[in-house]
Structure formats: structure tokens, C-alpha cells
Amino acid sequence: MTIALLYLLFACISTAANIATQAATVRVYHGTLAIPLSVAAGTAVGLVVKYVLDKRWIFRWKSQNTRHDAGTFMLYTLTGVVTTAIFWGCEYFFAHQFQTEGMRYVGGVIGLAFGYVVKYRMDKVFVFTDRASADA
Template sequence: MLFAGVATGLNLLTQFIVKLSLRTHIDLNTLFLIQLITGTGVGFVFKFTVDKFFIFKERTLNRTLKQFIIYTLFAIITTGIFWGTESLFQIIFSFENRELLGGFLGLSIGYTTKFFLDKKWVFNVENSKNFVIINKKEK
């Protein structure tokens, strides 16, 4: 949970910095989209790295490409939860930084869901064999 908290903090801090930096230069809808994309990117890179090497204690790079692809597919699903929640808060409420509160809630739900998906399918050697990424021709 510590690393999920750090990833959430990095994501939301990145969004806040983007908001402060660009809010007088571009329209609010474009700004919101840039916030989502940059925060997600920062959180994604950090989270994959700590999940692989610290949470699930992988010490090899042998399966990294396959893991990264599967991890990314699950991240797309859970990012939908995060972005959807953050967007709903942006649309429904009118208080300052409402999108960040929605983002916090969405990230909490998304990271919890993602942990269980990753534990079962990404960083589990037996289960990840069931995912065929590239068909190798038999010799």
C-alpha cells in the first residue's frame, strides 16, 4: 500500500503542477486532459517499476516485455476507473480541485483492483504462461 500511496501522490502532484503551470494558457478541457495524461504516465512508470522489483520481488529482466504488455492491458482497464471517477467529479461538483479528489478515489479503487490482477496474471509465472503475446514458430 505504501507504493500505491506514493504512486497516487506522484500522479496527483503531477496533475496539480500541470494545472498551476498551464491554467492561464489553455482552455480548461484541454488542461484537464493534459493533467490526466501526464499524471497517469508518471504514475504508470513508477508503479510498474516498484511492482516488478519491490512488491513482487522479480530480479530478472527475462520476462519484462511480456509482463509489461500484460501490465499495460490491465492498466488500460483500471485507468478507465480512475479517469471515469476523476471526470465525474470534474463534471458533477464545482469546488476547487474537485478533479484531484475524484482522482484520489479513482486511483484508490483502480490500484486495489490492479494489484489483484497483477498478482494473479502478470507476476505469477504459471498464470502468465496462459497469455500468448507472440506466437513463435516451431522449428
């Protein structure tokens, strides 16, 4: 139960970092690519925040060295491709359906929540394992 609560807390922290980055990005840049740029920036920030928290507190993973950590992060990022598609799809669906910034963020939060459930399962099987450690 502790892992589930920590994972939920870290998902909330990462989601907040993601959405705050998106909001900051669209406040600074108003061009035609504002939305895609904000979503990409938010995704990058959320990914790094979540990786650091998951690695240390959820999976209690210790990298052997910088190269090993980079390999683990790459695997973590690859599992994130699937979950990012879920998140982006949900966020863009809400943006298209409701045509408001607030509802776009609601879609993003819903997409992130669902994506994090999928991501935990994928990371447990593919990323933070002894097999992945040997391959990295």
C-alpha cells in the same frame, strides 16, 4: 500483512506522484486541453512509479532481460487500462459534479484507491506469473 502495507504505501506514493504531476501540468499549461493532458501525464508518471515499486517489492519479479521487462511492463500496462478507466471515470465525475479543482483531485484519489485494489488482483493473476513470463 507486510505486502498489504507495502502495497498501500506504494499506492500512496504513486497517487502522490500522479496528483503532483497533474497539478504541475495545469500550472504550466492553461489551454483547452489542460485537464485531459494533466490526467494523462499524471497517469503515465504514476504507472511507471507503481510498476517499478510493485515489480521489485510486491511481486519480487526479476526480468530475464530488457525485452522480458518490456513485455512484463506491457502486460502491466494492459491491466492498467481497466483500472485507469475506473480512476478517470471517478475523477471526471467529481470534476463535473463539484466543478472545483480540489474535488477533481479527491475524485482522482478515490478512483486510484479503488483501481489499485482491482489492479493488484489482476497483476497477481495475469502479469507477475510464470505463464506470463514464458509469453513475454
